[in-house]
Amino acid sequence: GQNIDQPTEMTATEGAIVQINCTYQTSGFNGLFWYQQHAGEAPTFLSYNVLDGLEEKGRFSSFLSRSKGYSYLLLKELQMKDSASYLCAVRAHNNAGNMLTFGGGTRLMVKP
Amino acid sequence: KAGVTQTPRYLIKTRGQQVTLSCSPISGHRSVSWYQQTPGQGLQFLFEYFSETQRNKGNFPGRFSGRQFSNSRSEMNVSTLELGDSALYLCASSSMGGDNEKLFFGSGTQLSVL
Numbered sequence: 001g002q003n004i005d006q007p008t009e010m011t012a013t014e015g016a017i018v019q020i021n022c023t024y025q026t027s028g029f030n031g032l033f034w035y036q037q038h039a040g041e042a043p044t045f046l047s048y049n050v051l052d053g054l055e056e057k058g059r060f061s062s063f064l065s066r067s068k069g070y071s072y073l074l075l076k077e078l079q080m081k082d083s084a085s086y087l088c089a090v091r092a093h094n095n096a097g098n099m100l101t102f103g104g105g106t107r108l109m110v111k112p
Numbered sequence: 113k114a115g116v117t118q119t120p121r122y123l124i125k126t127r128g129q130q131v132t133l134s135c136s137p138i139s140g141h142r143s144v145s146w147y148q149q150t151p152g153q154g155l156q157f158l159f160e161y162f163s164e165t166q167r168n169k170g171n172f173p174g175r176f177s178g179r180q181f182s183n184s185r186s187e188m189n190v191s192t193l194e195l196g197d198s199a200l201y202l203c204a205s206s207s208m209g210g211d212n213e214k215l216f217f218g219s220g221t222q223l224s225v226l
Contacts (some may be wrong), residue, residue: 033214035217039217041154041219042115042116042202042218042219042220043202043215043217044217044219045214045215045216048214055192079143087154087155088153099145099157099168099170100215101157102147102154102155102156103154104153104154105155106156109218
């Protein structure tokens with residue numbers, strides 16, 4: 001089976017930097033996704049990592065260490081609109097197609 | 113391009129009833145997957161359809177079923193509803209369901225079972 005852990009809630013200040021961690025245990029790792037979900041809305045894709053290292057995309061970056069079963073999402077220059085849930089999801093080799101296993105999500109609150 | 117469309121947006125049913133939810137994927141997308149989202153369990157995979165065939169199935173009882181039509185639209189059905197089935201049901205589509213393809217989610221159907 002697969003197990004994904006991420007903090008339930010985090011709070012940060014507007015303009016600051018926040019790092020949301022995700023640890024996973026899975027056999028046959030085949031990629032890790034980060035999604036953002038605002039309350040009452042659809043999850044939207046943020047990033048994808050399959051190789052070790054950092055992927056940067058504007059204010060958002062995602063890091064992966066396969067040997068440690070660890071990823072983080074880094075949000076810089078926080079804005080109030082970044083208040084949302086951030087979902088970590090893992091795909092495994094033995095799951096063809098789009099069978100992703102999601103963590104419980106991290107609810108981020110950005111304060112002025 | 114229009115996004116993933118799910119209908120209805122909200123639904124209220126009573127225990128024992130059955131319900132059918134609909135999902136229209138992004139035009140050209142052939143993979144449609146369904147997820148259940150609850151506050152306690154997060155997002156859990158139900159099943160995935162590709163070219164009208166179920167390609168993957170999660171750990172849900174047989175009361176949960178689905179199908180996909182030739183135009184890639186998909187429906188999921190839940191029979192003999194239980195209180196615990198109250199959840200947000202999300203549909204997601206992608207082009208082929210390949211390894212690095214991202215999922216595009218619809219806004220979901222919020223099902224309340226009374």
